[in-house]
Amino acid sequence: MVKVGILGAAGYTGGELIRLLINHPQAEIVFANSESNAGNKVYDVHEGLMGDTELEFTSEMPFDQVDVVFFCFGHGKSEAFLKEHNIPANVKIIDMAQDFRIKGNHDYVYGLPEIHKEEIAKCQHLANPGCFATCIQLGLLPLAKAGLLTNDIAVNAITGSTGAGQKPSATTHFSWRDNNFSVYKLFTHQHLHEICQTLNELKPAEAPHVVDTLDEGYEAKGITVDFIPYRGDFARGIFCTEVVTLNACPVESDITALYKSFYEEAAFTHYSDKALDLKQVVNTNKGLVHVEVFGKKVVITSMIDNLLKGAVGQAVQNMNIMFGLDEKAGLNLKASAF
Numbered sequence: 001m002v003k004v005g006i007l008g009a010a011g012y013t014g015g016e017l018i019r020l021l022i023n024h025p026q027a028e029i030v031f032a033n034s035e036s037n038a039g040n041k042v043y044d045v046h047e048g049l050m051g052d053t054e055l056e057f058t059s060e061m062p063f064d065q066v067d068v069v070f071f072c073f074g075h076g077k078s079e080a081f082l083k084e085h086n087i088p089a090n091v092k093i094i095d096m097a098q099d100f101r102i103k104g105n106h107d108y109v110y111g112l113p114e115i116h117k118e119e120i121a122k123c124q125h126l127a128n129p130g131c132f133a134t135c136i137q138l139g140l141l142p143l144a145k146a147g148l149l150t151n152d153i154a155v156n157a158i159t160g161s162t163g164a165g166q167k168p169s170a171t172t173h174f175s176w177r178d179n180n181f182s183v184y185k186l187f188t189h190q191h192l193h194e195i196c197q198t199l200n201e202l203k204p205a206e207a208p209h210v211v212d213t214l215d216e217g218y219e220a221k222g223i224t225v226d227f228i229p230y231r232g233d234f235a236r237g238i239f240c241t242e243v244v245t246l247n248a249c250p251v252e253s254d255i256t257a258l259y260k261s262f263y264e265e266a267a268f269t270h271y272s273d274k275a276l277d278l279k280q281v282v283n284t285n286k287g288l289v290h291v292e293v294f295g296k297k298v299v300i301t302s303m304i305d306n307l308l309k310g311a312v313g314q315a316v317q318n319m320n321i322m323f324g325l326d327e328k329a330g331l332n333l334k335a336s337a338f
Contacts, residue, residue: 002027002323003065007081008072009057010034012162013096015046017070017312022053024316024330026323030066031058061085068092068319072312075099075190092322093125094315100127101194111318112198113327114141114266120321128318131310132157132229133191135238137198138269138287139302142262147204148246149223157240158230162307182231189229199223236307237278242300252293259291267327268309268317276301284333285313308333 004021008014009032021027032042038059043050045057063069069091071078078099087093100108109123110116112134120126129137136155143149158181200222232239259271269287276290285308290301304310313331320329 002319002325003030003067004028004319005030005061005063005066005069006032006072007061007069008033008074008077009042010037010045011072012307013311014072015042015049016307017072017315018042018046018053018055019049020312020316020330022049022055026325026329027316027319029055031060031062032056033058033061035059063087063091066091068094068322070312070315071095071097073097089124092123092319094128094318094322095126096128096311096315098127098130098190098194100125101129101133102197110194110198111314112137113314113317113321114138114263114269115145115198115202117321120318121324123322126318126322128311128315130191130194131238131304131306132159132189132227132240133194134310134314135240135287135302135304135306136191136195136225136227136242138304139240139242139289139300140195140199140244141202142259143244143298144199144202144223145262146258148244148250149199149203150245150247151224152245153223153225154243155225155227155240156230157227157238158232159238159306160232160234160236162236178233180231180233184229184231186228187226189227192225192227195227196222196224199225234278236305237282238304238306238310239276239278240300240302242302244298244300246296246298249296250293250298252291255291255293255298259289263289268313268331276303278303280335281305281309282335283308284335285309285317285331286335 021029034057037057042055075097078095078097100106108125108127109119111126111128263269268285272288272290276288281303282305287304287309292299320327
């Protein structure tokens with residue numbers, strides 16, 4: 001039984017993580033930390049869990065009693081937390097913020113199971129991918145691995161309001177978001193860094209080399225992506241379309257075969273011969289991908305649930321891999337039929 005601690009347990013990701021772990025056959029939550037809610041029942045905040053658990057939030061952090069700690073912090077808080085607190089070396093960390101996703105002076109493995117499963121299985125510290133980053137990468141990985149990507153990649157993706165976190169803001173509260181649609185962070189979204197990092201790692205050595213830049217002086221030596229994110233008027237899910245212009249006109253059956261082969265053994269990512277709709281993945285840990293070809297252009301549709309495959313579902317999937325469990329354990333979630 002894997003003993004689990006959760007930090008930042010009162011937010012959306014904390015609530016979804018608790019929902020998954022109380023039903024996980026080989027995991028036990030030892031503590032769910034929230035300073036502001038200490039002593040309250042978890043279901044006082046995450047009301048959908050009433051009747052499922054009597055777990056209480058705590059201000060305590062007994063790291064010596066757990067095997068793994070999930071960081072459900074906002075971006076930038078994980079690194080700051082580790083500077084102020086000592087977590088025993090034998091305790092694994094799964095961080096859902098962006099603090100350690102870019103390679104640097106740390107030992108965190110980037111936890112995208114579709115390509116990093118072996119590294120995940122051996123790691124002590126894991127950086128869980130971002131939600132947009134996961135969805136976009138699932139659409140591009142097969143082309144990147146085959147060395148077919150050029151620097152002509154245009155991405156549009158729309159996300160549900162839960163992607164912005166639990167704290168209300170001017171662009172997340174119901175009266176603004178309902179029946180509304182908007183664009184934000186054009187070409188500068190923070191997830192571009194990790195997306196480009198992965199695509200360039202996969203690019204074969206013989207593929208064309210180009211140099212381009214992203215926002216704030218971030219330099220991506222190789223493949224870059226033009227990304228336009230949208231705020232949707234729904235709660236959860238990400239629907240992404242990617243247009244990739246290749247150097248030559250491919251045969252559509254060759255491209256679909258490439259995708260099917262790439263995801264043949266993936267636990268949760270599947271290729272669909274049919275066009276996709278978002279309800280197929282909401283409340284599941286699935287990633288679905290569909291491809292069509294128009295001349296030199298490959299149009300990829302990919303989609304995930306931003307809170308599950310884009311956050312805690314993938315985090316639990318990574319925990320399973322890290323502890324040698326069935327990769328699907330605790331993640332037998334089904335989409336609604338309607």
